[in-house]
Amino acid sequence: MEDFCKRLPKIELHAHLNGSLSESTIQKLCQLEGAPHLFDNWQVAINHGEHRTLSECFEMFKAVHALTVTPEAVKLATASVISDFEQDGIIYLELRSTPREVEGRMTKEQYVDAIVEAILAHQGKIVVKLLLSVDRRHRSDDAEHALKIALDVRAKHPDMVVGLDLSGDPTAGSLDLFLPTFVKARQHGLGIVMHCGEVSNKAEVLEILKFRPNRLGHVTCLHPDLGGCQEQWKTLIESKIPVEACLTSNLRCKTVPSYEKHHLRHLLSARHPVALSTDDKGVFCSDLSNEFHIAAKSFDLSEQDLRDLSINTVDFCLASQQMKEQLRRCFQ
Numbered sequence: 029m030e031d032f033c034k035r036l037p038k039i040e041l042h043a044h045l046n047g048s049l050s051e052s053t054i055q056k057l058c059q060l061e062g063a064p065h066l067f068d069n070w071q072v073a074i075n076h077g078e079h080r081t082l083s084e085c086f087e088m089f090k091a092v093h094a095l096t097v098t099p100e101a102v103k104l105a106t107a108s109v110i111s112d113f114e115q116d117g118i119i120y121l122e123l124r125s126t127p128r129e130v131e132g133r134m135t136k137e138q139y140v141d142a143i144v145e146a147i148l149a150h151q152g153k154i155v156v157k158l159l160l161s162v163d164r165r166h167r168s169d170d171a172e173h174a175l176k177i178a179l180d181v182r183a184k185h186p187d188m189v190v191g192l193d194l195s196g197d198p199t200a201g202s203l204d205l206f207l208p209t210f211v212k213a214r215q216h217g218l219g220i221v222m223h224c225g226e227v228s229n230k231a232e233v234l235e236i237l238k239f240r241p242n243r244l245g246h247v248t249c250l251h252p253d254l255g256g257c258q259e260q261w262k263t264l265i266e267s268k269i270p271v272e273a274c275l276t277s278n279l280r281c282k283t284v285p286s287y288e289k290h291h292l293r294h295l296l297s298a299r300h301p302v303a304l305s306t307d308d309k310g311v312f313c314s315d316l317s318n319e320f321h322i323a324a325k326s327f328d329l330s331e332q333d334l335r336d337l338s339i340n341t342v343d344f345c346l347a348s349q350q351m352k353e354q355l356r357r358c359f360q
């Protein structure tokens with residue numbers, strides 16, 4: 029089964045750039061920055077492993093963000109992440125990242141340009157699209173800025189940026205601050221993906237479901253067994269909005285008690301559209317093949333079930349119809 033999961037062509041729709049860096053990429057970035065001690069910081073943070081809480085997970089990103097501080101580093105990081113996904117059998121990747129500036133070294137525009145350059149320079153077969161993230165800890169101006177950058181990049185490279193994401197510490201910020209930007213993004217034809225219900229927050233979950241993003245990330249605390257309630261769960265299931273299910277991420281952040289009790293079980297039994305996703309394969313040390321394998325073991329899925337799961341994910345991509353047809357042909 030492990031080998032089958034590796035060989036199965038897969039689609040990754042929920043991957044944060046700075047959360048997806050492998051140990052060897054982190055090492056290269058430390059060399060580039062001339063700062064070997066930053067590798068020690070990263071190792072200390074990653075070795076915290078199993079015992080992390082959600083807020084400690086967010087500490088991990090600081091260790092990585094200390095390394096992707098120049099356009100050159102961002103380009104190297106992006107190129108490595110794309111190659112890693114390709115080697116894991118990913119045929120289509122929607123990579124997301126939060127435009128970040130580092131005083132005196134990189135503007136947000138340069139940050140995003142570096143990602144775009146790395147995507148354009150990649151020689152392999154994997155198709156890569158970009159989503160720009162809005163961090164809940166930031167201000168509404170930052171969200172507007174992310175939208176502007178997304179539209180500017182789209183003007184230069186029409187098919188590259190496919191949407192806007194809402195992410196960041198789920199205990200910070202408020203949806204209302206950013207909703208006007210997401211409304212505008214939708215009017216401009218961008219796709220919308222939102223992290224939803226990583227912590228219990230009924231009012232916000234219902235507001236997000238009402239807004240109807242193209243896809244939802246996590247939806248962890250909606251089911252009554254996981255801190256939610258019937259109303260949230262029923263509204264989700266009736267919405268039929270595809271869910272990016274991140275098994276290991278949720279387990280490692282301790283928002284679900286075990287794989288077996290993960291809400292993916294309920295999503296599968298309700299035949300809800302789902303896309304297995306890694307979230308942060310570097311931080312949580314699990315690639316997409318491994319996530320498929322875990323799903324198979326935890327929910328008794330057959331090879332055919334996994335094949336169907338993977339193929340059905342094509343429908344939830346934010347790419348053009350033409351690209352979706354191309355992906356379906358890949359599976360055939």
Ligand SMILES: CNc1ncnc2c1ncn2[C@@H]1O[C@H](COP(=O)(O)O)[C@@H](O)[C@H]1O
Pocket residue numbers: 044045046047085089124125126161163195196197198223226277281307308
């Ligand atoms: C664990 N679950 C999660 N929930 C919410 N946001 C998350 C996340 N995992 C990652 N991020 C978001 O992605 C950023 C890192 O990648 P980029 O610098 O954007 O490439 C984090 O700082 C956080 O804002």
Ligand SMILES: [Zn+2]
Pocket residue numbers: 042044195223245307
């Ligand atoms: Zn995420």
